[in-house]
Amino acid sequence: MKVSEVMTKDVQLIEPTQTIRDAAKRMAEMDAGIVPVREGDRLVGMITDRDIAVRAVAEGKGPDTPIREVMTEDVKYCYEDDDTADVARNMADIQVRRLPVLTRDKRLVGIISLGDMAVSNGSSRVGEAVAGISQPGGQHSQTG
Template sequence: MQTLSDILTRDVKSCIAEDNIYEAAVKMKSWDIGAIPVVSNGQLIGIVTDRDLVIRAMAEKRPNSTQITEIMSHELITATPDMSVDEAAQLMSQNQIRRLPIVEGSKLVGMCALKDLAVRKSYDEEAEEALSHISEDKAGHQHPTAH
């Protein structure tokens, strides 16, 4: 059985709780990523996505100096390194998420993206199914950003 520890990304880019939304956006651009975990003293406290920046910051006309903790998602779906890849694919599909923080206790130890699941040949079907569920809205239409 393949576990997340076999495929997770360990060199995770993150923000700290003291960062503001401008700093988060610059980091996303610089690192070419769409989601950044937020940590405090090594502990995962949230995650901020490019969508959070648009919906919770720009659309609400918040100043760039707004602390990232004001717009980040606090209720997180996480996994542990010993979780099977199959369980992770199911968890991501059920919760319609593309990125899964991997924690030991509350310490961030890695990230697993849907694409990480897709590169494992034996799990292509699960990852493809998860992506199709995530990329469709309730009416069954694909979102324009789905690839």
């Protein structure tokens, strides 16, 4: 199954100069824990609820802190024509639960999550991905 068949297509973006309060409000409105960050027509980062909690609140930064100060800049992504089984394995390896989805010209067209794959009948692959993601460490680990 291709990523484009199961991804979430309604993606809202935020700018790095906006505040973490803006990001938190956007997440609340969308009932999501992640928002892609764009500058012009480029994807320059991702901001998660965990970024706000750990990189901002825990460090004593206020709600008017620019997103750029706490976002994850090293954006991992997949392509819309990738196979979901391959993407699930990659998500396990890099320990993430969601990935932005790009066209081959590097235009953002969606986000894929483990939940998207689980409801599309890929539950065995999702289980393997969750097991990999649940290992200690990873990009958002606070201990490594």
